[in-house]
Amino acid sequence: MEPNATTNENLNLYEKAENYTKTSLELLKLKTVCSVADGVSSLASKIAVxxxxxFFTLFLNIGLSLWIGKELGEYYFGFFIMALFYLIVAIIVHKSHHRLIxxxxxxSIISSILKEK
Structure with a gap:
């Protein structure tokens, strides 16, 4: 009777190990789906904002350009000044894009993926 008891214990242990593996894989899938969904939803909301x-910046820039142009006497001067301003901003951002962007x-992406719930 001893061999049968050992076989039953081994079979029971095998079933438990199989169930544990399936449950662990399912948990890993759910955690992955949760992380991806969280990342995509954050990205979607940031894109919407x-x-x-x-649009706010576009209309503000058009308004500022027209106002500056009106003050200088020709509307296109305002657009040239705004273009020069954005050229300077682009150069600054390009020089420091690693640190700023x-x-x-x-x-942010890494912390979003690795954060624990």
Whole structure:
């Protein structure tokens, strides 16, 4: 009777190990789906806010350009001044894009993926 008891214990242990493996894989799948959904929803909301800010900035720039141009006597002067301003901003951003853009976004993505719930 001893061999049968050992066989039953081994079979029971095998079933438990199989169930544990299936449950662990299912938990890993659910955690992955949760992380991806969280990342995508954050990205979607940031894109929506970015679009609204872009429209605000566009209309603000048009208004400022027209106002500056009116004050200087010719409307196109205002657009040239705004273009020069954005050229200077673009040069500054290009020179420091790692510190201002790449590193913070990379850190945000990594922390979003690795955060525990």
């Amino acid at each position: 970015g679009i609204v800010v872009a 790449k590193t913070p976004i990379g850190n």
